[in-house]
Amino acid sequence: MNSHDNSSVEEKREGRRLFLGGLLTSALLTIGVKAEGRLLSSPVTTNRLRPPGAVSEKIFLGTCIRCGRCVEVCPYHCIIPLDTRHGVHAGTPLISVEKIPCYLCMKCVQICPTGTLRPLRQEETRMGMAVVNRHLCYTWLGQTLCRTCYNVCPFTDKAIRLDELRPVIEEKHCTGCGLCTHACPITAEDGSKAVNIEPVYSRDGLV
Amino acid sequence: MSSGVNRQHIRRWRLLVQSGAFLLIVIAPFLNFYLQIDFVQGWYQSIGIGKLWFVSPLEGLESILVAKRLYLPLLVAMVVPVLLAFFxxxxxxxxxxxxxxxSDLSDRFIRIFSGKKFRKDHLLLPKTLLWYVLPAELLLTMILGAPLFVFLSPPxxxxxxxxMAVFFHTLTPEGLVVVAVLAANLVTQRMFCRYFCPLxxxxxxxxxxxxxxxxxDPTTCTECGLCRRSCPLGLDPQQGEGQSPYCWNCGECVESCKEGSLQLRWWTRSR
Incomplete structure (x- = not known):
């Protein structure tokens, strides 16, 4: 009788253990599947760019050894190493141009030991391309005559020129440094500016 | 031979070199961040001293294997570390x-507080485990397409x-790896270094x-076993394990030997 009791208690415990184990596994799986997208997908999006001279985003993950030398050498502290929340991309450098843009000092490309950032000249840099949001820009909306982006652009009249006093990006010359994005006085609800940098080259990088 | 003969003061030299190497990576971020002096950048994954670059061989190898392309400056930066390891x-x-x-520092503290000169290893694994870790890590790296050791290398x-602390006044969760590796020392001295470090x-x-x-030198050795007990890697210099690939030439055994039977020396195998 006693032993019978014992075994039933044991069975109950076993069942509970199985149930809890199953719960834990499914919870982990859900988290895993949900996080997977974020853990594996590239952190490069609008206004989130790799430093100058970066190789294609396809191999960036593999070539970058996360040595952090570009982060240390950047005098403007615009290059930030990603943390574990970015999964396999943790430790790789990223620039948030609306916070601190790249001033194209070209120090990082000279010290990268793995060639993940290739040495190149200022005007050859293609971190992305500025795109004016004409539904947000005061000048394009005809509300004021703002030309902040035109004034701060390091390649005045080349990368940004004025067309009937409205800013227009010249795709051939824009380096995607983000000075215009940083300076733009308009911020939309989603945090974007009236001029944003799109990482249009990140898939090919500089060959 | 009496004690005190052949003392090479290895422990003192090692502490000096270790402290210097550690100070370098402590001071460099401060110089970079506050004074904009970028003469030294990086740490022991890749460190640049002026125009002299070093890249850790494993990190460099992973980068080459994953990206499947060669970059000459990377190869050049790996030359000095590889030569150092070769000789x-x-x-x-x-x-x-x-x-x-x-680990050395914490060992010293533990030694002072516990009053015990030697520590016991609670878990011993086969030494050869180290040889399986390296190819396993490289294979996994190539399968994932992401350099693993680069991302979670304790050094x-x-x-x-x-x-991170100097530049962003924060620490990252990856730092727990360092804590775990140091904590594993409590189970077995240099547990990670002995069995699991692919580098x-x-x-x-x-x-x-x-x-x-x-x-x-077996002629002067009294087989007291002090060297074996002092070795942080659990090797036995009396059995000639000071010449095995596992030994990292730290010289603890040389310092511990009362007879001067052990010496850190250049030698030629053809002898």
Missing amino acids: MGRVFCGWICPIHFL GLVGREMM GALLALIGSKRKLTILH
């Missing part, structure tokens, strides 16, 4: 690696945490025919 074995581990330095993480394995492999080794 002197795992001296990076024994004399430079910040993990070993921190590298020490430097990264230091930089240590690569350096040991490169230095398997190294010139700088611990020489044992």
Whole structure:
């Protein structure tokens, strides 16, 4: 009788253990599947760019050894190493141009030991391309005559020129440094500016 | 031979080199951040001193294997560490690696507080485990397409945490790896270094025919076993394990030997 009791208690415990184990596994799986997208997908999006001279985003993950030398050498502290929340991309450098843009000092490309950032000249840099949001820009909306982006652009009249006093990006010359994005006085609800940098080259990088 | 003969003051020299190497990665972020002096950048994944670059061989190898392309400056930056390992074995581990330095420091503290001269290892695994870790890590790296050791290298993480603290006044969760590796020392001394460090394995492999080794003189040896007990890697210099690839030439056994039967020496195998 006693032993019978014992075994039933044991069975109950076993069942509970199985149930809890199953719960834990499914919870982990859900988290895993949900996080997977974020853990594996590239952190490069609008206004989130790799430093100058970066190789294609396809191999960036593999070539970058996360040595952090570009982060240390950047005098403007615009290059930030990603943390574990970015999964396999943790430790790789990223620039948030609306916070601190790249001033194209070209120090990082000279010290990268793995060639993940290739040495190149200022005007050859293609971190992305500025795109004016004409539904947000005061000048394009005809509300004021703002030309902040035109004034701060390091390649005045080349990368940004004025067309009937409205800013227009010249795709051939824009380096995607983000000075215009940083300076733009308009911020939309989603945090974007009236001029944003799109990482249009990140898939090919500089060959 | 009486005690005190052949003292090479290795422990003192090692502490000096280790402290210097550690200070370098502590001071460099401050210089970079506050004074904009970028003469030294990086830490022991890749460090640049002026125009002289070093890249840790394993990190460099992973980068090449994953990206499947060669970049000449990367190869050049790996030359000095590889030569160092070729002639002197795992001296990076024994004399430079910040993990070993921190472990050494904590050992000293434990020794002072516990009053015991030697620590016992509670879990012993086969030494050869180290040789399986390296190919396993490289294979996994190539399968994932992401360099693994680069992302979770304990010596590298020490430097990264230091930089994060100075630059962004924060620490990253990866730093827990360092804590875990140091905590594992409580179970077995240098548990990670002994059995699981792929960088240590690569350096040991490169230095398997190294010139700088611990020489044992059996004629003066009294087989007291002090060297075996003092070895942080659990090797037995009396059995000639000071010449095995596992040994990282730290010289603890030489310091412990009362008879002067052990010496850190250059030698030629053809002798």
